[in-house]
Amino acid sequence: MPQAPDHKEPSGNTDGRLARGEATKDRVLDAAERCFAAHGFAAVTIRQIAREAEVTLGVVSFHGGSKELLFGTVLARRTATLNALRTDALNALQGRGGITIRDLVDAYLTPYLEIASRGDPQWRAYAQLIARIVSDDQYYMQVRDLYDPVARDYIAEIRRIHPNASAKAVATVLTLTVASMLSIVASRVRIAGLSGEPASESALDYRSTLVDFCTGGIEQALAAH
Amino acid sequence: MPQAPDHKEPSGNTDGRLARGEATKDRVLDAAERCFAAHGFAAVTIRQIAREAEVTLGVVSFHGGSKELLFGTVLARRTATLNALRTDALNALQGRGGITIRDLVDAYLTPYLEIASRGDPQWRAYAQLIARIVSDDQYYMQVRDLYDPVARDYIAEIRRIHPNASAKAVATVLTLTVASMLSIVASRVRIAGLSGEPASESALDYRSTLVDFCTGGIEQALAAH
DNA sequence: AAACTATCTGAACGTCCGTATAAAAAGTCA
DNA sequence: TGACTTTTTATACGGACGTTCAGATAGTTT
Numbered sequence: 001m002p003q004a005p006d007h008k009e010p011s012g013n014t015d016g017r018l019a020r021g022e023a024t025k026d027r028v029l030d031a032a033e034r035c036f037a038a039h040g041f042a043a044v045t046i047r048q049i050a051r052e053a054e055v056t057l058g059v060v061s062f063h064g065g066s067k068e069l070l071f072g073t074v075l076a077r078r079t080a081t082l083n084a085l086r087t088d089a090l091n092a093l094q095g096r097g098g099i100t101i102r103d104l105v106d107a108y109l110t111p112y113l114e115i116a117s118r119g120d121p122q123w124r125a126y127a128q129l130i131a132r133i134v135s136d137d138q139y140y141m142q143v144r145d146l147y148d149p150v151a152r153d154y155i156a157e158i159r160r161i162h163p164n165a166s167a168k169a170v171a172t173v174l175t176l177t178v179a180s181m182l183s184i185v186a187s188r189v190r191i192a193g194l195s196g197e198p199a200s201e202s203a204l205d206y207r208s209t210l211v212d213f214c215t216g217g218i219e220q221a222l223a224a225h
Numbered sequence: 226m227p228q229a230p231d232h233k234e235p236s237g238n239t240d241g242r243l244a245r246g247e248a249t250k251d252r253v254l255d256a257a258e259r260c261f262a263a264h265g266f267a268a269v270t271i272r273q274i275a276r277e278a279e280v281t282l283g284v285v286s287f288h289g290g291s292k293e294l295l296f297g298t299v300l301a302r303r304t305a306t307l308n309a310l311r312t313d314a315l316n317a318l319q320g321r322g323g324i325t326i327r328d329l330v331d332a333y334l335t336p337y338l339e340i341a342s343r344g345d346p347q348w349r350a351y352a353q354l355i356a357r358i359v360s361d362d363q364y365y366m367q368v369r370d371l372y373d374p375v376a377r378d379y380i381a382e383i384r385r386i387h388p389n390a391s392a393k394a395v396a397t398v399l400t401l402t403v404a405s406m407l408s409i410v411a412s413r414v415r416i417a418g419l420s421g422e423p424a425s426e427s428a429l430d431y432r433s434t435l436v437d438f439c440t441g442g443i444e445q446a447l448a449a450h
Numbered sequence: 451a452a453a454c455t456a457t458c459t460g461a462a463c464g465t466c467c468g469t470a471t472a473a474a475a476a477g478t479c480a
Numbered sequence: 481t482g483a484c485t486t487t488t489t490a491t492a493c494g495g496a497c498g499t500t501c502a503g504a505t506a507g508t509t510t
Contacts, residue, residue: 015508021457040361042268046498056459061499063457135356135411136265144418151419171420172434176405180442183404184397186360193369194376195396209397212449213442217405220441221434245477246487271468281489286469288487 025063027053030122032064033074037129041071041139072142075133078126079146085111086150090157102215104157109181109211116185117202131186134179151178162222173221177214184210250288252278255347257289258299262354266296266364297367300358303351304371310336311375315382327440329382334406334436341410342427356411359404376403387447398446402439409435 031053035044046067050060064070089107093099116127133139151174158170184206191206192199200206256278260269271292275285289295314332318324341352358364376399383395409431416431417424425431 015456020507024457040265040267042265045496047496057498058460058500059458067498132360135360135407148418155419168416168420168422169434171416172409172431173438174419175416176408176435176438179404179408180401182360183400191393191396191400193373194380194399195393197393206397209394209446210401212446213398213401215442216445216448217438217440217442220444221437223441224437249487270466272466282468283470283490284488292468 021063024055024059028055028060028063029070029074029077032060032070033077033122033129034125036071036074037125037132040132041067071139074126074129075139075143076146078123079143082111082115083147083150085115087153090150090153093157099157099161101158101161101218102211104154105177105214105218106211108154108177109214110207112181113184113203113207113210117204127185131182134182158218158222165222169222173218176217180210180214180217246288249280249284253280253285253288254295254299254302257285257295258302258347258354259350261296261299262350262357265357266292296364299351299354300364300368301371303348304368307336307340308372308375310340312378315375315378318382324382324386326383326386326443327436329379330402330439330443331436333379333402334439335432337406338409338428338432338435342429352407352410356407359407383443383447390447394447398443401442405435405439405442 028049032044032049035049035052046060047057049064049070050057053060060070064073086108089111090104093103093107112127115123117124130143133143155170155174158174159165159167162170184203253274257269257274260274260277271285272282274289274295275282278285285295289298311333314336315329318328318332337352340348342349355368358368380395380399383399384390384392387395409428
């Protein structure tokens with residue numbers, strides 16, 4: 001995984017220049033996140049990102065390094081936060097007993113849906129970016145290692161509920177759950193077109209249908225074995 | 226929808242040049258299909274396509290027109306065949322009575338899975354291309370109109386089984402079904418990583434799990450209403 | 451104040467892009 | 481054969497790309 005260049009240690013420093021530099025770097029990363037989410041890696045130019053961030057061309061390279069490096073930084077930036085939300089939700093479930101598949105699905109999906117809907121538009125862009133790259137092995141490998149450990153925790157819980165299900169079947173249904181979740185964020189246009197109604201503002205409006213779908217899907221797929 | 230340039234009517238003609246030209250055009254389209262599937266529209270260059278098709282640069286433009294045109298042609302080329310397979314499968318179901326959700330799911334998914342697994346590697350590339358662009362509204366709109374009519378036929382059948390489900394809910398579960406199907410084709414790497422086993426050669430190996438998942442998901446999501 | 455460092459600017463570099471086109475080659479038909 | 485059409489080649493063009501860098505600017509430290 002590539003890393004963005006750290007010209008100087010920013011934390012615990014009183015130098016005002018470093019604080020300003022960090023702020024500029026955030027603007028660049030935010031702009032890059034929006035651009036990559038909207039158009040994909042190859043279609044985005046450094047000049048677009050610079051314009052979007054309202055900085056000059058050289059600044060993007062100064063704070064973001066090469067284009068590949070910048071992309072990797074954008075991908076990795078938010079994984080810790082998202083993982084923490086999912087781990088917290090899982091821990092909360094484990095505190096009490098009688099966990100159901102529905103509980104697990106809800107705990108896994110809700111942080112992402114809330115992030116993609118309510119929160120910061122930057123988080124929304126990130127959610128779209130993940131939805132975009134998930135169908136591209138070459139790029140998806142860059143986030144896979146970051147999300148897999150938490151996914152494994154959820155898999156372990158699913159296997160406690162369905163001890164006889166094969167490892168592959170459990171991995172498959174979790175992947176299908178993630179794919180369903182991402183598709184809600186990424187392609188609400190199609191739902192709108194098929195139903196004849198306008199697309200909802202928030203992905204959370206689809207939460208109950210999505211959770212029902214994934215819950216029923218997992219239970220059906222793992223019940224046979 | 227853009228169209229590729231037709232320099233001359235090829236059908237019913239005895240001119241050997243036109244036949245040869247059509248063959249070259251197919252080679253160009255096949256190469257473009259593979260390239261776009263592997264890397265996406267923006268990341269592919271005309272020169273790459275030319276190299277892949279083993280023709281010179283100008284030939285790509287001559288047979289494919291502009292890059293956008295070429296992309297549109299590749300997208301549209303196989304829709305009729307796939308739609309026919311799905312419509313045939315649906316008609317076969319309608320011939321006999323007692324259609325279940327599972328029947329519909331199986332009828333809708335199987336042609337795609339077979340195409341993506343067994344058939345022509347070109348069809349496999351096409352399947353990956355669709356999986357790629359489905360998360361990009363800008364490109365997906367180009368095939369949406371081609372696939373939606375058949376999707377509507379399936380929606381009508383689902384609504385006959387679940388008359389009380391809302392239009393939005395039915396459209397949502399069909400979209401989730403498609404997303405699940407595409408993710409099996411596009412991102413089998415992740416399943417392999419999570420399950421610890423190597424990825425299967427054929428997407429058909431996941432068929433039963435996928436069909437179970439989508440069937441259970443649809444029934445669960447539509448049962449509540 | 452001067453010395454120093456981090457940040458930013460503006461311009462330039464070589465490369466590759468999509469597209470166009472003139473001319474050659476190949477094939478058809480009279 | 482020679483006139484004609486379709487296909488292919490080879491080359492060129494203007495532009496946009498990612499990256500680099502010397503120098504200007506601004507903020508900190510001594």
